[in-house]
Amino acid sequence: MMASSTRQLLLIVCFQLIIAADSWIIEDISTKSRLNRPNVVLGRSLSSERSTPYYEERNDLKYTMSGIALPQVAGHRERQTQIHGIPVENQEKHDRRAKINSRRIEKRGRPAAKHTRPAEKHSRPTEKHSRPAEKHSRPAERHSRPTERHSSSSADSKKSSVVNYADKECVVQKVFPVNSGIPCNLTTTQTPMFVYFSFDDAITPWNIRFYRQLFSDEHRNPDGCPIRATFFNSHHNTQYGLLQELWQLKHEVASHSISHRGPSTWWSINATQQDWYDEIVGQRDNIHRQTAAAAGSRGGIPIAEIQGMRAPFLALGGDLQFGMLERNGFLYDSSIPNNNNHPSWPFTLHEPSAMNGPICRSPYCPVEPHNVWEVVMNVYFMNESGSVTPCSMIDGCRPRNGRLGALRFLRANFQRHYDDKVPFGINMHAAWFAFEGYLDAMNSFIGEMLERNDVYIVPIRKLIEWIKHPLTISKMNEIRFSC
Numbered sequence: 001m002m003a004s005s006t007r008q009l010l011l012i013v014c015f016q017l018i019i020a021a022d023s024w025i026i027e028d029i030s031t032k033s034r035l036n037r038p039n040v041v042l043g044r045s046l047s048s049e050r051s052t053p054y055y056e057e058r059n060d061l062k063y064t065m066s067g068i069a070l071p072q073v074a075g076h077r078e079r080q081t082q083i084h085g086i087p088v089e090n091q092e093k094h095d096r097r098a099k100i101n102s103r104r105i106e107k108r109g110r111p112a113a114k115h116t117r118p119a120e121k122h123s124r125p126t127e128k129h130s131r132p133a134e135k136h137s138r139p140a141e142r143h144s145r146p147t148e149r150h151s152s153s154s155a156d157s158k159k160s161s162v163v164n165y166a167d168k169e170c171v172v173q174k175v176f177p178v179n180s181g182i183p184c185n186l187t188t189t190q191t192p193m194f195v196y197f198s199f200d201d202a203i204t205p206w207n208i209r210f211y212r213q214l215f216s217d218e219h220r221n222p223d224g225c226p227i228r229a230t231f232f233n234s235h236h237n238t239q240y241g242l243l244q245e246l247w248q249l250k251h252e253v254a255s256h257s258i259s260h261r262g263p264s265t266w267w268s269i270n271a272t273q274q275d276w277y278d279e280i281v282g283q284r285d286n287i288h289r290q291t292a293a294a295a296g297s298r299g300g301i302p303i304a305e306i307q308g309m310r311a312p313f314l315a316l317g318g319d320l321q322f323g324m325l326e327r328n329g330f331l332y333d334s335s336i337p338n339n340n341n342h343p344s345w346p347f348t349l350h351e352p353s354a355m356n357g358p359i360c361r362s363p364y365c366p367v368e369p370h371n372v373w374e375v376v377m378n379v380y381f382m383n384e385s386g387s388v389t390p391c392s393m394i395d396g397c398r399p400r401n402g403r404l405g406a407l408r409f410l411r412a413n414f415q416r417h418y419d420d421k422v423p424f425g426i427n428m429h430a431a432w433f434a435f436e437g438y439l440d441a442m443n444s445f446i447g448e449m450l451e452r453n454d455v456y457i458v459p460i461r462k463l464i465e466w467i468k469h470p471l472t473i474s475k476m477n478e479i480r481f482s483c
């Protein structure tokens with residue numbers, strides 16, 4: 001046990017790291033020599049080119065050629081430019097394609113419209129820029145939200161398929177409290193070791209090559225299925241054709257907001273319920289529409305398949321954020337760092353008071369009950385040269401000695417979870433792979449884990465599915481659970 005004052009200090013450091021997580025990477029990744037790619041020009045303002053009417057009325061955003069909305073917040077542009085950067089030539093191609101897509105969308109009359117809160121009907125209430133009343137052609141009461149339509153993906157909806165699903169015919173009904181341990185009293189030997197990868201932000205030609213390499217068919221789970229990840233996608237710089245490719249390979253796609261705007265405190269302090277809706281549900285709709293436009297006959301990502309969210313900068317929005325998720329049929333959130341030495345299983349948010357304090361330390365934790373899962377982000381520790389550094393995302397820690405240092409770091413954190421078979425989340429940005437030896441380390445690490453024959457690398461929603469209907473390892477292999 002650590003002395004309590006030391007732990008207190010760690011918690012504070014950790015909280016700061018969370019807030020710094022996104023900006024940290026960017027500073028490092030801007031080192032061009034490492035990345036060996038040209039600088040990027042983005043954010044050209046061109047208000048006549050709007051790819052979808054969704055962005056009308058967003059007075060706090062400006063438009064780029066590809067319809068990408070950039071917040072006018074100092075510092076944000078640099079940040080985004082460097083982290084999601086696309087080389088200029090590609091950006092121009094991307095812009096041309098986006099223009100074509102936007103025309104297609106117009107012609108098709110926006111196929112997603114019936115699933116979504118139709119953007120064109122809803123002028124956004126922008127507090128700062130009040131517009132003449134007559135422009136708000138429709139009264140606020142008409143902005144009814146299609147919550148019921150999305151409820152098929154809500155946390156307790158799959159009960160019908162439970163009969164004989166688990167060896168012990170045990171299912172988790174709706175509620176899975178904090179500190180439940182392994183569901184249905186399976187023993188640690190019967191329980192698979194779940195590992196999930198989650199990658200945040202845009203999908204670009206620069207980062208998809210890492211994903212293609214790590215999640216190639218060479219890496220397979222013990223049931224023979226390929227390993228898959230979760231992508232928390234934000235709009236800016238995403239190439240939706242690439243996102244669609246990932247989804248088609250059975251990776252999971254989740255919402256990480258449209259604007260990813262800064263400063264990070266905006267999400268906790270300033271964002272209204274409407275803002276959370278516009279950003280998170282908005283990106284869910286946007287993913288659906290834009291992947292449909294990019295993929296043509298192969299089809300876009302259905303709204304019902306987008307079931308999770310992560311807050312930009314992990315900046316929580318309290319009950320506004322979680323209420324929005326619940327009302328709009330999301331299955332889970334994964335934004336809460338677990339500032340505790342003991343890794344936690346995901347749980348449902350029916351009693352947030354059980355997590356507030358021991359796990360959630362932000363002033364913006366939810367306090368009301370919500371019918372939503374929380375896939376907590378267990379803290380990582382880097383133990384080097386006699387000091388222990390915590391980080392809430394993998395790329396918040398940068399071990400020395402390249403491949404070997406990274407491997408040691410990954411193994412040690414895996415082991416802390418493996419002892420009790422607590423699912424191990426590898427939450428990160430692709431930027432981490434830009435460091436010498438790290439990509440290689442991750443590739444070897446995946447191979448090592450899979451050699452154990454009880455490790456399953458699955459998307460987050462698959463993990464939640466398992467918690468609701470736990471299966472022993474032998475049963476999983478029999479039904480090829482992770483395919």
Ligand SMILES: *[C@@H]1O[C@H](CO)[C@@H](O)[C@H](O)[C@H]1NC(C)=O
Pocket residue numbers: 170184185
């Ligand atoms: C798990 O074990 C505990 C204690 O033995 C028991 O009270 C509980 O009902 C069991 N739960 C299930 C789902 O079997």
Ligand SMILES: *[C@@H]1O[C@H](CO)[C@@H](O)[C@H](O)[C@H]1NC(C)=O
Pocket residue numbers: 263266269270
């Ligand atoms: C957010 O709210 C704070 C406090 O009310 C205010 O000072 C700040 O200017 C706001 N920031 C933005 C970006 O609106």
Ligand SMILES: *[C@@H]1O[C@H](CO)[C@@H](O)[C@H](O)[C@H]1NC(C)=O
Pocket residue numbers: 383384388
């Ligand atoms: C860190 O590593 C040192 C030596 O490798 C070891 O003695 C120490 O117990 C470790 N500390 C933690 C908290 O893991």
Ligand SMILES: [Zn+2]
Pocket residue numbers: 022200201234256260312313
């Ligand atoms: Zn992000």
